[in-house]
Amino acid sequence: MNHSAARSALIQKIQDKQARVGIVGLGYVGLPLAVEFAKAGFRVTGVDIDPSKVDALNQGRSYVQDVPSQVLRPLVESGRFHATQAFAAVRDCDTVNICVPTPLRKTKDPDLSHIVAACEEIARYIHPGMLIILESTTYPGTTGELVLPLLEKSGLRVGEDFFLCFSPERVDPGNPVFQTANIPKVVGGVTPACGEVGAIFYQQALQKVVPVSSTQVAEMVKLLENTFRMINIGLVNELAMMCDRMGINVWEVIDAAATKPFGFMPFYPGPGLGGHCIPVDPFYLSWKSKQSGIEARFIELAGYINAQMPHFVVDKIQNALNSVGKPLLNSRVHILGVAYKRDVDDVRESPAFDVMHLLRRRGARLSYSDPFVPVFHVDGARLEAQDIWDSVREADCVAIITDHSAFDYPRILDQSRLIVDTRNALRGLNSPKIVRL
Numbered sequence: 350m351n352h353s354a355a356r357s358a359l360i361q362k363i364q365d366k367q368a369r370v371g372i373v374g375l376g377y378v379g380l381p382l383a384v385e386f387a388k389a390g391f392r393v394t395g396v397d398i399d400p401s402k403v404d405a406l407n408q409g410r411s412y413v414q415d416v417p418s419q420v421l422r423p424l425v426e427s428g429r430f431h432a433t434q435a436f437a438a439v440r441d442c443d444t445v446n447i448c449v450p451t452p453l454r455k456t457k458d459p460d461l462s463h464i465v466a467a468c469e470e471i472a473r474y475i476h477p478g479m480l481i482i483l484e485s486t487t488y489p490g491t492t493g494e495l496v497l498p499l500l501e502k503s504g505l506r507v508g509e510d511f512f513l514c515f516s517p518e519r520v521d522p523g524n525p526v527f528q529t530a531n532i533p534k535v536v537g538g539v540t541p542a543c544g545e546v547g548a549i550f551y552q553q554a555l556q557k558v559v560p561v562s563s564t565q566v567a568e569m570v571k572l573l574e575n576t577f578r579m580i581n582i583g584l585v586n587e588l589a590m591m592c593d594r595m596g597i598n599v600w601e602v603i604d605a606a607a608t609k610p611f612g613f614m615p616f617y618p619g620p621g622l623g624g625h626c627i628p629v630d631p632f633y634l635s636w637k638s639k640q641s642g643i644e645a646r647f648i649e650l651a652g653y654i655n656a657q658m659p660h661f662v663v664d665k666i667q668n669a670l671n672s673v674g675k676p677l678l679n680s681r682v683h684i685l686g687v688a689y690k691r692d693v694d695d696v697r698e699s700p701a702f703d704v705m706h707l708l709r710r711r712g713a714r715l716s717y718s719d720p721f722v723p724v725f726h727v728d729g730a731r732l733e734a735q736d737i738w739d740s741v742r743e744a745d746c747v748a749i750i751t752d753h754s755a756f757d758y759p760r761i762l763d764q765s766r767l768i769v770d771t772r773n774a775l776r777g778l779n780s781p782k783i784v785r786l
């Protein structure tokens with residue numbers, strides 16, 4: 350088969366939905382993607398190294414909040430989706446999306462070990478006429494500099510024998526309006542032929558595809574989006590600390606500024622950055638940028654300011670207790686919400702870790718409640734979620750760290766003695782018991 354024939358044959362298979370789709374890494378990103386392609390009529394194989402996830406999925410049980418088991422189960426029962434730990438399944442796939450984690454090391458350097466491990470396995474089973482797409486968030490250049498050489502060890506040539514793209518994942522867990530299917534999908538290829546095949550692939554299952562000219566552009570798009578958020582949150586967190594010093598209500602300032610119909614977008618302060626993306630991804634960019642001799646000073650500064658917020662919150666709690674004649678030492682502080690954001694069960698990088706760590710260090714007695722998180726570990730100690738009403742009544746101070754919509758705020762205010770609100774969850778309520786961020 351000549352090269353353009355390989356491309357045409359793959360495109361035809363994709364358009365006929367005969368292509369076998371492989372998804373490597375079945376977490377918050379990979380599982381919803383697998384389900385979208387299965388729903389679009391493809392046969393999808395998910396590969397994950399975690400046996401408990403593979404077992405759960407093959408029994409039709411989802412562990413990702415945005416993928417209800419009722420949606421997954423019929424796809425499993427009809428054979429449209431199955432999961433495996435065996436990478437040999439890649440041999441039967443025509444496409445593979447890589448959705449494995451990309452954490453930071455303690456030094457804030459990128460940890461690409463999961464991508465490398467996945468690509469080494471894929472390289473063992475890659476065959477002519479395949480499309481491989483990296484979706485894990487990473488620094489610009491990863492697809493061409495790291496993934497491509499690993500795959501070309503197979504002897505196959507990119508753009509000719511196989512096609513390689515990067516497509517950033519923009520999923521926003523818990524968002525009821527925008528989910529995998531209706532979030533526009535940016536995709537860039539190592540060669541124009543790669544980009545073409547990648548775009549046609551996503552068009553089969555997702556509503557809008559945005560082709561860009563290269564993998565580096567696609568990689569940078571994601572980092573721009575997340576860096577934009579991180580820096581604006583840093584700005585507004587700094588503004589919150591300024592307003593606090595000047596006795597100005599920062600929330601009222603933001604709400605009024607947001608009435609400007611152009612040129613302003615509201616961001617809100619909080620107890621610190623959480624989640625898998627915003628606190629992590631910009632440091633991928635700053636690491637790479639240093640290699641080109643440019644210090645990413647906005648990123649470093651916003652990172653520094655955002656890291657001050659848990660300290661700021663703990664000072665607020667301590668001062669609030671002081672104002673009613675109590676030291677933080679041995680006071681009972683009840684934390685409301687430990688997930689990293691509203692209405693999700695994800696605690697990765699949650700600011701609750703830092704806030705609770707600092708409170709423990711200053712001798713506070715801690716408890717928490719969170720309808721999404723039954724168990725939470727702080728400094729190696731295992732905490733179980735407590736009954737909200739007993740805890741709120743008994744606490745010397747309640748601190749709202751996550752503003753889940755299930756919380757009954759008027760009742761919480763009524764039953765608390767003192768309440769530190771880091772999320773403006775008590776907006777519209779007034780009481781001398783409330784201390785706002």
Ligand SMILES: NC(=O)c1ccc[n+]([C@@H]2O[C@H](COP(=O)([O-])OP(=O)(O)OC[C@H]3O[C@@H](n4cnc5c(N)ncnc54)[C@H](O)[C@@H]3O)[C@@H](O)[C@H]2O)c1
Nearest residue numbers: 374375376377378397398399449451463466467485486518
């Ligand atoms: N969670 C989000 O909201 C979000 C949003 C956009 C982008 N991302 C990016 O997407 C990527 C995946 O994130 P996630 O939140 O889905 O992570 P996750 O931890 O929920 O899922 C990753 C999965 O990959 C599996 N895995 C790890 N190494 C593997 C390997 N070598 N082979 C096969 N499977 C392996 C893990 O067992 C896990 O199930 C990351 O790069 C992340 O930055 C995440």
